[in-house]
Amino acid sequence: MIRYTLRCDAEHSFESWFQSADAFDSLAAAGHVACPVCGSAEVGKTLMAPAVRPARKGAEAPAEKPLSTPASEIEEAFVALRRQIEENSEYVGMNFVSEARRIHAGEAPERSIHGEAKFEEARRLLEDGVPVAPLPFLPTRKVN
Template sequence: MKVLDLRCSHGHAFEGWFASEDDFLEQNGRSLIACPLCGDHAISRTPSAPRLNLSGAREVVPLPGSHAAAEPAALPAQARVEEVQAAWLRGVRQLIARTEDVGARFPEEARRIHYGEAPNRGIRGHATPEEREALQEEGIETVAIPVPRSLDGPLQ
């Protein structure tokens, strides 16, 4: 199994697991690989460091009186970006798990809930900007959250 560092044309970094380099090239050539954040199919491989098995490594203990490694070093900017992306993706997955998908019926179902005609619950679905504006004028708050196409189906 090969673990490759990948990036979409929008700069989102993620990992892909493939049986071989040829398997990655074949899947990428057929546009079967998509960014988990934006669904982009323009994927490129980025340089990666080999994974090292450091099971025998020991923690470095500073000598008495030294101030070395008192605080962890700041994360590189790319690591922070990847942490934010991963946190956003976890949040979207939680949103999906905790809400009911009503699809194109979203405006109708939001009104039914607002006016007490349907049970109060979290819903998600699709609405045009005009439909969202009409809901807001009725006092119904909505939030537009882009959900990657890769999360529309079963999570893997």
């Protein structure tokens, strides 16, 4: 597998993995590589620096861009959505299904909650008339 940094004709930069250099060339030639931001199929490789580990124990590797830094307007929108949900609802973790049922039945105070549920459990909630929706991100788990 090889990772390429790619750029479309609208100057959007993104990364993708390919089985080999030939695989990228054939997929790009067939128009199967597209920009995730604008959908353009005019995509090419950009100059990449290899990830090299330091030779000495005390030396530090160059800092990579943190994953939490948004790289596009779409990512910024997801970050803002996440922030709004986390600020305006209570995280109930793996108790989401039971807490959603309790709220729906009037056994718990009505409030906005978010948490984790298996697909089948969420489907059953919807079938039972409990209003829930999937979130487009994974929850931030709190650790000690």
